[in-house]
Amino acid sequence: MAPNFELFTADGKAFNLHDYAGKPVILHFWATWCPYCKKLQPGLEKLRLNYQDTDLKMIGISFNEDADAKPGQSLRERGVEMKTLVLGDEVANLYGVRGTPTTVFIDRSGHIAWVTNTANPDDPNLDKAVQFLIK
Incomplete structure (x- = not known):
């Protein structure tokens, strides 16, 4: 089972995974400084x-960030509109995320x-996984 957690958006809105029970969810663990994340995110947005x-x-979950990072703003500047949660280090640990x-x-x-740890925005397995989730 996916562990439940609560985090906040940069503007302080709470997010609890339990609120999405019964829905397919993609959690994208990333960091503003990560070049592979920048490469993947247009594919996730598509x-x-x-x-x-x-x-x-x-849902994007930003972790392992520099103190002055602005994850939500970084995604918007990249044209990515997924909801972004900040200070996700504990949740990344909870999910066993290593990178x-x-x-x-x-x-x-x-x-x-x-x-997956793919950075390929065109990886066909991403779409296959979504199709599996939404059945």
Whole structure:
């Protein structure tokens, strides 16, 4: 099962994974300084937009950041509009994340269906995983 957690957005809004019970969720663990994350994120944004008419939720979790980092602003500047949570170091540890990017796919029953460290925005397995999740 995917461990529950609570984090906050940069503007202080709370996010609790339990609130998304029964929905497919993608957790994208990343950092503003990570060049591989920058490479992957346009592909994740394309997926988010392609499946925006479903109940799929895509959440960015920023961790291992410098003190002056602005993750939400960094994503917006890159044209990526996924919800972004900050100060995610404890959650990254909870999920066993060792590096960036790490993307976790959680199915409707709350089980982790797939974890990938790909930085390839065109990896066909990303779309296959989303199709599996939204069934």
